[in-house]
Amino acid sequence: MEIRQISKEQTWHLRHIVMWPNKDFDYIKLDKDDLGIHFGLFKKGHLISVVSLFIENNTAQFRKFATLQSEQGKGYGSILLHHVIAQAKKMGITKIWCNARENKTNFYEKFELKNSKQMFQKSGINYIIMERGLN
Numbered sequence: 001m002e003i004r005q006i007s008k009e010q011t012w013h014l015r016h017i018v019m020w021p022n023k024d025f026d027y028i029k030l031d032k033d034d035l036g037i038h039f040g041l042f043k044k045g046h047l048i049s050v051v052s053l054f055i056e057n058n059t060a061q062f063r064k065f066a067t068l069q070s071e072q073g074k075g076y077g078s079i080l081l082h083h084v085i086a087q088a089k090k091m092g093i094t095k096i097w098c099n100a101r102e103n104k105t106n107f108y109e110k111f112e113l114k115n116s117k118q119m120f121q122k123s124g125i126n127y128i129i130m131e132r133g134l135n
């Protein structure tokens with residue numbers, strides 16, 4: 001198993017098949033992708049989990065976190081997210097946050113992200129902003 005930085009293009013396939021398989025491929029591309037730091041977890045050379053970090057000032061948002069369906073629930077996503085949080089700390093980031101799908105808030109609480117109580121809806125999915133200080 002290996003975690004390394006990847007290109008935006010390398011994230012797109014997993015984002016699409018895992019998160020929005022019924023939307024056009026372009027739907028999962030972000031305008032900000034050029035500004036992102038993209039991380040991938042490889043198992044036996046295959047990319048199975050991705051997440052993208054977007055930094056503004058001392059704050060980082062992670063987005064488009066996705067593990068290949070057949071590899072979910074095995075701990076890979078957690079390993080990747082721990083890595084990203086550690087990297088953010090090293091970079092001097094003081095706060096990390098995400099728009100969490102409502103059904104994933106318990107998962108993020110394991111990483112000490114707290115429910116900010118700010119919610120919104122997009123494409124029929126409820127999201128909650130989860131955040132954590134990194135001091």
Ligand SMILES: CC(C)(COP(=O)(O)OP(=O)(O)OC[C@H]1O[C@@H](n2cnc3c(N)ncnc32)[C@H](O)[C@@H]1OP(=O)(O)O)[C@@H](O)C(=O)NCCC(=O)NCCS
Nearest residue numbers: 018065066067072073074075076077078100101104106107
């Ligand atoms: C969210 C996501 C990226 C997590 O990736 P993952 O690789 O499945 O993450 P993990 O395997 O580390 O953790 C997933 C669950 O399995 C559990 N788990 C981890 N290792 C485990 C193990 N060895 N045995 C049993 N359960 C385990 C975790 O505790 C976690 O449980 P929870 O969801 O009830 O909190 C993945 O579920 C996904 O791609 N979902 C669809 C897209 C999505 O929702 N993205 C996030 C938008 S906010």
